[in-house]
Amino acid sequence: MGVGRSSGYNQEPGTTVTLEQTEVNGAVTSLVRRTVHPSGLRIVTEQMAGVRSAAVGVFIGVGSRDETARQHGCSHFLEHLLFKGTPSRTALEISSSMDRVGGEFNAYTAKEYTCFHARxxxxxxxxxxxxxxxxxxxxxxxxxxxxxxxxxxxxEIAMHDDDPDDVIHNLVAAQAWGAETPLGRGIAGTEASITALTREEINDFYQEHYVAPRMVVSVAGNVDHDEVVAMVEKAFSGSGFLTASAAPVPPREGSPLEVAAGEISAQRPLEQVNVILAREGLQRGDDRRFAFEVVNTAVGGATSSRLFQEVREHRGLAYSVYSYAYSHAETGLFGVQVGCLPAKLDEVLEVVRSELAAVARDGITAEELELGKGQLRGGLVLGLEDSASRMSRIGRAELVHRELYSIDEVLARIDAVTLEDCREVAAEILTRPEILAVVGPA
Structure with a gap:
């Protein structure tokens, strides 16, 4: 694939390329372009026809997995602190400037990156x-x-500890990769780690990681690429940020990480018990991810899925049941999450395991294949109807992936999935060793 479609780390600094252009009846409805600044900062835009909004996101290639044990929670702590003021704006001026124009403004920290975004x-x-x-x-x-x-x-940490959904997903990660490893630790940190962090440590983290080669500025909506580049160059010129010449940092790589099977639990005074059955999934760049997304939809990703129908509709064992899959650069997880009464837990586990074993053994049906494809197609297109979702798509693709697929290309990859593709990937993933995580009453 040429440089125009691959991630900007391959692009010569100081140049601009067109990544994607969509036309309807001869009129351009979407135009995606990317400039790599000589500093290594990447600026990617999508010009959208027929909208009056614009969304901007800055994706920084640092997250909780980049922290040492001493720094645990530093990425999230820093995200909060960057709203507190600069030499030219107080914290109130930052928030009121966006409120005054009716804007939406927020940020979040993930395990592999941090994002500040506005619409x-x-x-x-x-x-x-x-x-x-x-x-x-x-x-x-x-x-x-x-x-x-x-x-x-x-x-905030105490609030998350009161939320069984947050607790159980942290337990799964801790079991999968180890409670003291970068991927296995929670994003927000612990009471001990946050209490111990000093101002100097946080500022050092800021100076080390918030640098131009690690950043992607993504903008989508009623925008002009060249005008956006000029705005970014002006806005990011503070503190000599764009002075040094550098190449963009490539997407994260690493040797495959194994997932450790086993059981893990936490007691909470709840009426329900929350349970996740998980196992190792696919790495981010695995070409089989399109087939496995179809499998996931058939298993528990829709109200017509096997688990929803069997666990909730036919047996009435639980109100909430669904499956999910997510990936990191060198590992991934597939899981089924259920919330049920404690007395029904054993039967729920039996039914879930039975359904997963059936899909691993026999694959999915032709009807499930078409339903899964339709669900994925609709979810993809309907989820990209606004400027914020378009901004997020191109920003994340630039930072964490090695190439940008157009929407039509993703739709074609979904349409190309066969029953045999689904059978092969299900047979591999759904027979891998199991993690059982439980949060609920004693």
Whole structure:
């Protein structure tokens, strides 16, 4: 595949390429372009016809898995602190500037990256880019702000510990990759790790990781690429951020990580018991992911799926039951999550295991294949109807993937999935050793 479609780490700094162009009746409805700044900062845009909004996201290639044990929770702590003020804006001015134009503004930390994102009217895009650029390049991170935000994060950790859904997914990760490993640790940190972090450690983390070659600025909506590049160059010029010449950091790679099977549990005073049956899934770049998405949809990804019909509709064992799959660079997980009354747990586990074994043995049916494809096609297209979702698609693809598929190409890959593809990948994944995680009453 040529440089125009691969990730920008292969592109010569100082150049601009067109990645994707969609036309309907001779009119351009979508145009995706990318500029690699000499500093290594990547700027990718999607010009969308017929919209009056614009969304901007800055994806930074650092997340909780990049932390040492001492730094546990630092990525998330830093995300909070970057809203606290710069030499030219106070925390109130940052928030009020976006409120004044009716904008949406937020951020989140994942295990492999951090994202700051905003959605505004197209005429207010210069403001949004200026605010985000100022925050990411010139934040003060004062000692006073660190202490004030420390208490907020400790409250957030306590809140997550009261949420059985958060608890059980953290348990699964801890069992899969080890509670003291970067992937196995929770994103927010622990009470001990957050209490121990100093202002100097957080600022050092900021200076090390928030650099141009690790960043992707993604913008979608009623935008012009060249105008966006000019806005970004102005907004990100603070503190000499764009001065040094560098190549973009390539997408994350690594040797395959094994998933450790076993049982893990946590007691909580709940009326229900929450359970996940998980096993090793596919790595992010695995070409079989399209077939496995169809399998996942047939197993538990829709209301017509086997598990929803058998566990909820036919037997009335649980209100909530679904399956999921997600991937990292060198590993992944597939899981089934159920919430049920404690007295029904044994029967729920028996039914789930029986259905998974049947799919592993026999594959899915032709009807399930078509239903799964239809569900994936509809979910993909309907989920990309607004500027924010388009911004997220191209930003994440640029940062964590080695190539950008057009929507039509993804649809073609889904349509190309066969029953044999599904049977082969199901036979491999659904027979792998099992993780059982349980959160509920004693």
């Amino acid at each position: 505004v009217l197209d005429v207010d895009l210069p403001l949004a880019i200026d605010v985000v650029g100022d925050m990411l390049t010139s934040s003060l991170i004062t000692a006073e702000d660190v202490e004030a935000e420390r208490d907020v994060i400790l409250d």
